[in-house]
Amino acid sequence: MSYLPEQSPAHYDPNAEFSDSGDSDTGTDSISWISWFCSYTGHEYFTEVMDEYIEDEFNMTGLRQMVPYYNYALEMILDIEEDLDNELPDMPDVHVIENSAERLYGLVHARYIITRQGLQQMSDKYLAGHFGTCPRFLCHNTFVVPCGRSDTPSVDSVKLYCPQCKDIYSPASTRFSSVDGAYFGTSFPQIFFMTFPNYLPTGVPNDYYVPRIYGFKVSEHSKAGPRMEWLRQFPESFEEDEDGDEEIDVSLRSANGEDTSPRTVAPVDEATAADDQPVDYDQGAMPPVKDDQRSGVSATPDSAADAQRQNSTKDIMAGIEQTRLAS
Amino acid sequence: MLDDSNSEGDYARYWAEWFLYLKGNEYFVEIDEDYIADRFNLTGLNSEVEHYQAALQMIADDLDESALDEATREVVDRSARHLYGLIHARYVITSRGMQKVLEKYKTGGFGRCPRVLCNNQSLLPVGLTDVPGIHPVKLYCPHCQDIYNPKSARHAAIDGAYFGSSLPHMIFQTHPSLIPTKSAARYEPKIFGFKVHEIAEAHRWQDKARAEKQERLEKGVTPAN
Numbered sequence A: 001m002s003y004l005p006e007q008s009p010a011h012y013d014p015n016a017e018f019s020d021s022g023d024s025d026t027g028t029d030s031i032s033w034i035s036w037f038c039s040y041t042g043h044e045y046f047t048e049v050m051d052e053y054i055e056d057e058f059n060m061t062g063l064r065q066m067v068p069y070y071n072y073a074l075e076m077i078l079d080i081e082e083d084l085d086n087e088l089p090d091m092p093d094v095h096v097i098e099n100s101a102e103r104l105y106g107l108v109h110a111r112y113i114i115t116r117q118g119l120q121q122m123s124d125k126y127l128a129g130h131f132g133t134c135p136r137f138l139c140h141n142t143f144v145v146p147c148g149r150s151d152t153p154s155v156d157s158v159k160l161y162c163p164q165c166k167d168i169y170s171p172a173s174t175r176f177s178s179v180d181g182a183y184f185g186t187s188f189p190q191i192f193f194m195t196f197p198n199y200l201p202t203g204v205p206n207d208y209y210v211p212r213i214y215g216f217k218v219s220e221h222s223k224a225g226p227r228m229e230w231l232r233q234f235p236e237s238f239e240e241d242e243d244g245d246e247e248i249d250v251s252l253r254s255a256n257g258e259d260t261s262p263r264t265v266a267p268v269d270e271a272t273a274a275d276d277q278p279v280d281y282d283q284g285a286m287p288p289v290k291d292d293q294r295s296g297v298s299a300t301p302d303s304a305a306d307a308q309r310q311n312s313t314k315d316i317m318a319g320i321e322q323t324r325l326a327s
Numbered sequence B: 001m002l003d004d005s006n007s008e009g010d011y012a013r014y015w016a017e018w019f020l021y022l023k024g025n026e027y028f029v030e031i032d033e034d035y036i037a038d039r040f041n042l043t044g045l046n047s048e049v050e051h052y053q054a055a056l057q058m059i060a061d062d063l064d065e066s067a068l069d070e071a072t073r074e075v076v077d078r079s080a081r082h083l084y085g086l087i088h089a090r091y092v093i094t095s096r097g098m099q100k101v102l103e104k105y106k107t108g109g110f111g112r113c114p115r116v117l118c119n120n121q122s123l124l125p126v127g128l129t130d131v132p133g134i135h136p137v138k139l140y141c142p143h144c145q146d147i148y149n150p151k152s153a154r155h156a157a158i159d160g161a162y163f164g165s166s167l168p169h170m171i172f173q174t175h176p177s178l179i180p181t182k183s184a185a186r187y188e189p190k191i192f193g194f195k196v197h198e199i200a201e202a203h204r205w206q207d208k209a210r211a212e213k214q215e216r217l218e219k220g221v222t223p224a225n
Helices: A033-039 A051-055 A070-077 A082-086 A094-112 A116-127 A188-195 A243-256 A292-299 A303-312 A314-326 B002-007 B009-021 B033-037 B052-059 B070-091 B095-106 B153-157 B167-174 B197-219
Strands: A145-147 A159-162 A167-169 B124-126 B138-141 B146-148
Touching (some): B009 B052, B052 B070, B095 B167
Antiparallel strands (some): B138 B146
8 A cells, every 4th residue: 555645635625615604715714724634534543733832933843844835834724814815926826735734734743742732632532442443353452543654754654553462554444545654653652652551451461363274273384384473472471470460450450440441442433343342143043152252361361461561650650640630 | 966056057146146245245255056055065054054944945046935924034034144154164165165265365355454564465254263153254364374353344243154263274274375475574663763672672572482483393393382
């Protein structure tokens, strides 16, 4: 899947977009450019950058060189209309400015989402399930976060990082294939989960798939045998620590009170919502059989690793909880 | 028996064709009529499916549906779909069935691996169990050797037992030339270009596990478990 910048969906056309408001000339007044941009189909991953952040010249350092018609683009983003109406002789076509505005907003967005306020906004989106869930079956619908593969625009489209398998996936819907990964940045997932360590999945073992034929494991000496288990295994899944850790784990959980585990939030993504829930077989002749594999998984949480992680991040978590409650 | 299926060939294709065109049934391949006509292939299914005879007749388009009331017709229809699925699981691991699955696989008919580093590897359908009614169908990627949920919600209602837990592994045992070359590439999380300590450590651990496995395979030692 190659990134095609010319497929950019953002064609800022207030007349078409807000024709229902009656007066198309004043249509843009009802909604800011940033709100319009973030509500556009395919822009579901974007959060709204505060005007104050964009207005601060310091935050825009270096972007002037990366975006053509920087001033026009900035005015479009901030809904400053007067210069656009003046029709200066060197004024480029409005579509060119739109593309510049999209790029400028994307690049500011990548900077904004790793600030305190931006992380908080992305956290709200994360908990609401706006980014979807991991397509890997053994991640059991772990919530994912958007990320880029490069901080340079027009290199690759946005990808999704799963904190469970620590791997990146293409979004299920093709409408995201035209969203630039640089608008989220390569560092975002790591900073996000370092800021919110309580969002890291716990209680799901680092399982890997074992291929079987008629119930018998395929030998690893077979040409077609398993070769990639290492990819899905992590050292913590093998450290079976003593019982003391588990007790710490329990006390920590009760001390925290609320369970902020993202997997307790019902996924809203339509494409993934039906999966792994009790499946609605339209073949009613099949009675729903007890899902033993899944319940078996949740019955044996990886509490040793869980306790370790919780213990080391206890102080950070307490601080974050305080700031969250205060805000 | 062969004559039988030939004489009613046009009708026999009718129910199956309708079934295959149903939304969500894109992963199914068409079962040869001869395969269904051979009762040996259906051994044991009569205890698995209610109204077995009627369902079988419906699949073969032998059933006089006008003689049934609406409720019975619905039950038989459900049984027929279930039966077709169970026969499908058996059929796809025959050499003819595998060929049909492979044709679909080569055009990406089952979708592409969502994992970025698998570079759009074609997927194969797989069940987690051979018992019907437990898990919906999953997709197996022969590159990362992992299983994924289908993209579309409509496939979440298709029973994995209609494909069987052995299908992809059977195919690659039979056609080892189709096994994609594995790569050791993996996603390296970075912050401002710097590796993350914890993850770099885990990656070194993974590298060691991979090297150990490589060594084991070269020596031909069977692992303890």
